Amino acid sequence: MxxxxxxxxxxxxxxxxxxxxxxxxxxxxxxxxxxxxxxxxxxxxxxxxxxxxxxxxxxxxxxxxxxxxxxxxxxxxxxxxxxxxxxxxxxxxxxxxxxxxxxxxxxxxxxxxxxxxxxxxxxxxxxxxxxxxxxxxxYRVALEAKEEVKPTIFKCFIMNVQGDLIEVTDEEFKGLTEEPILTTYCLEKTSLSKWVLKPRLEELFKKFGYVLIRDKLGVRLGKVGQALHVDRLLSSLNDVIIERLTKDSNFTKVEVSSLGYSLNIDNVSEPLILTDEKGLKYEVSNDSIPIHAHILKELLGVKQVKPPLFMYEIKPVLKKSSELNFRDYLTALTKPQFTAVVDDLRSGLDIVKNLVLDLTTAFKDLNLLEDMVVIAEVSDLSFKEGLLEPILQTLRNHNVKALIKVSLKEGSLWDFIIRYVYIDSSKSPTELSKTALTSSMSRAFRISYFDKDNNQRYPVIITSDLIGAPEVLFYALLDKALKFEEEGKTPCLPTWLMPTQVMVIPVTVENQELVNYASLIVSKLRENSVRSEVDLRNVGLGRKIRDAGKEWIPFIVVVGEREVNTTTLNVRVRCEGIQHTLTLNSFIELLKKEVKTPFT
Structure with missing residues (x-):
């Protein structure tokens, strides 16, 4: 047929x-x-x-x-x-x-x-x-019962840390890399959804206030205490990225808020869109409908809003209640969604290039980049025209390992998709971020506007998860700490992320001079935006140090008579597993770098 x-x-x-x-x-x-x-x-x-x-x-x-x-x-x-x-x-x-x-x-x-x-x-x-x-x-059915041979529908290239592109086949994969995802993903022998949560990781999630709830409604992840603090700080990274992307351009910001994003809405031909009395748009959509596509159609076609414009929101995710594994809910709690619309392909490529630079820098500052692989899926035409080259050059500059999958299928809506994938302690891949550019979706969905000369134009659309869902990013940070633990090192998290960054402990609370000096240290640290506390409990010094260690507090300062007499500090650095004797000023200078939000 x-x-x-x-x-x-x-x-x-x-x-x-x-x-x-x-x-x-x-x-x-x-x-x-x-x-x-x-x-x-x-x-x-x-x-x-x-x-x-x-x-x-x-x-x-x-x-x-x-x-x-x-x-x-x-x-x-x-x-x-x-x-x-x-x-x-x-x-x-x-x-x-x-x-x-x-x-x-x-x-x-x-x-x-x-x-x-x-x-x-x-x-x-x-x-x-x-x-x-x-x-x-x-459409044909073979007359003889022979093993089906799938036609090649893509080419694969590995970009090594030296930046060389190597086209590979099944046999050529051997020995090129130690990363399982690079040796299997392109051959479609694995997927990004294969994942097993180690019991120790679930224990760590509970430690930081993420509680796995299993009941008749299904499986959910509750957040209390430190988890709410972590979510807020990790989500703030997206705000920083958006500000950097749009501050030097004449972007119109469109306020948008959604009822949710569903991975389990079946047989839905249109998303649900509502408008409140203030004009805000609310949309429920699924994987088959590009996010914000229908809102864009109305904004450009009906309300005549002209590019460049952008929308950003964190969508709550709707899922059917079922007994799902823990990772399903890590990837289905929130969906950060950034959508930018520009006039032409060059402007779109500039946005993606800058976004890739920011994401690469952010993951490097989070100490995750060396455990990550970037997967670029690109149409054959876009690859031949070199659209991916500026992005690949950014990755080369940071020695990032990458896999380039060139699709030979016709009719793809996307020019390319960039995925940042974390390789966890089980050698399993978890997607942290996805960014895509399309110059043809606007035609497919009839998203158009009329320029100043009254010519009908079809814009270029960029969509991105930015830094990704905070729950998934925190999973990667915890898993990175677990890698340290499995190597016999002290597990730790970035200082800027911790609710308490410094715990100051007087040797005894019976000595008012020690208490006053500890309180002075905390006061000076807080003046410099360092989240610090003084432990004035009437328990032993060893108990206080152990308790601070259990909370993974990055810096512990022990104050005794020697420190008071010399106006110095005895500083224990968790991630390094060593102690320093520092002046208060030198300690503050050290902390300024540690507490700084990534790439700001």
């Missing part, structure tokens, strides 16, 4: 006269409609014998296209001119009726129309002209 698919702005046909004796008596002699996916179909000899398998392949393909393109009509149009090996008329009619029945029973949200078989017909078609508007398909 051969099929030519045309996404038409307008399509009409009219049956004129019978072309063969076996022509059916038409139920529908003419049709006239807009937004139609027209399926010109040639039924070939042998198709009827393999009809169930052919229909299975066709329905899966058509369902994906319908979900993406959202046509109002699907028109099955008999078309003998695609093949020289046609089925006889009786068989062809049975196959066409089978297609019609299968589509109607399997696919919802579209009106299915079948043009009559065996008739001369006139037709008029106006193609929309976006990347998915003209597609050809061929």
């Amino acid at each position: 051969k099929v030519l698919l045309i996404h038409a702005e307008h399509f009409e046909f009219k049956a004129l006269s019978k072309a063969v004796n076996e022509a059916e008596e038409p139920i529908l002699k003419e049709f006239n409609g807009n937004n139609a996916l027209v399926m010109f179909t040639s039924v070939e000899s042998g198709d009827l014998n393999s009809l169930s398998k052919l229909l299975s392949m066709l329905i899966e393909d058509i369902a994906n296209l319908l979900q993406t393109l959202k046509p109002e009509y699907l028109v099955i149009y008999p078309y003998a001119h695609l093949s020289k090996d046609l089925a006889n008329p009786a068989e062809a009619l049975k196959v066409l009726k089978g297609i019609e029945e299968a589509v109607k029973s399997s696919v919802k949200g579209v009106n299915v129309v079948r043009a009559p078989f065996g008739w001369y017909k006139s037709f008029t078609i106006k193609c929309l002209g976006h990347p998915l508007s003209e597609l050809s398909r061929e």
Whole structure:
């Protein structure tokens, strides 16, 4: 079976006269409609014998296209001119009726129309002209039971830390890298969802106030105390990135807030969009509908808001209650969503290049970059045109390991997608951040505006998770600490992230001079924006030091008579596992670097 698919702005046909004796008596002699996916179909000899398998392949393909393109009509149009090996008329009619029945029973949200078989017909078609508007398909079932050989639909390159691009095949992967994701992801032998939480990590999550709740409603992650503090600080990194991206450009900020993002909304052809009395947009969407796409369509087309503009929000994620593993909820609690719209591809590339620089710098400052791999998925055309090169150069400058997957499939909506993937202590991949650029989605979803010369323009759209969901990022930071622990080192977290950064402990609270000196130290530290406390409990010194260690407090300052007499500090540095004798001023200078938010 051969099929030519045309996404038409307008399509009409009219049956004129019978072309063969076996022509059916038409139920529908003419049709006239807009937004139609027209399926010109040639039924070939042998198709009827393999009809169930052919229909299975066709329905899966058509369902994906319908979900993406959202046509109002699907028109099955008999078309003998695609093949020289046609089925006889009786068989062809049975196959066409089978297609019609299968589509109607399997696919919802579209009106299915079948043009009559065996008739001369006139037709008029106006193609929309976006990347998915003209597609050809061929469906065959092998006659012999042979092992299926999948055609190559992509090329893969590994970029090593020296910045060299090496094209690789299955055999050539051996010895190129120690990272399992680089040796398997491109061969589609693994996915980013494979992940097992170590018991020690779940214990650490509980320690910092993340509580796993299992009940009749399903599995959820509750947050108390330190977890709320950590979430707030990690989320603030996204605000810093957005400010850096947009401060030097004339961006319009569009306020948007959503009811949520669902990974489990089934058979939804349109997102739910509401507008409150202040004009804010609320949207519930799913994976099949690009985030903010429908809001953009209204902003540019109806309200005439001109690029450049951006939207940012942290979407709550809606999931069906079920017994899911812990990682499912790490990746499904919140969804930071940044969407930028610009006039042209060059401006879009500049945004992505700057964003990649900021993300790379941030992950480096978080001490995660050396445990990360960047995966770039790019269309064949975009790769050949060098669109990815500025991004790759940024990664080379920071000695980042990368995998480049060049898709040879036609019709991709994305020019490229950049993923930052953390390799955890189990050698499993976890995606922290995803950024994508598209120059064709605006046409597919009819997102357009009119410029100052009244010319219709289709903008370039960039979407990004930025630094990613705070829960997932904190998982990576905890796992990094676990790597230290497994190496026999003291596990620690970045100082800037900790609720208490310095604990000052007088040797005894019975000595008022020691208490006064400890209080003075804390006062000076707080004046310099260091979160510090003094432990005035009437318990032993060893107990206080152990308790501070259990809380992973980065710096412990012990104050005794010697420190008072010499006006120095005895400082224990958790991450280094060593002690220093410092003056208060030198300690403050050290802390200024430690408490600074990454890349600010």
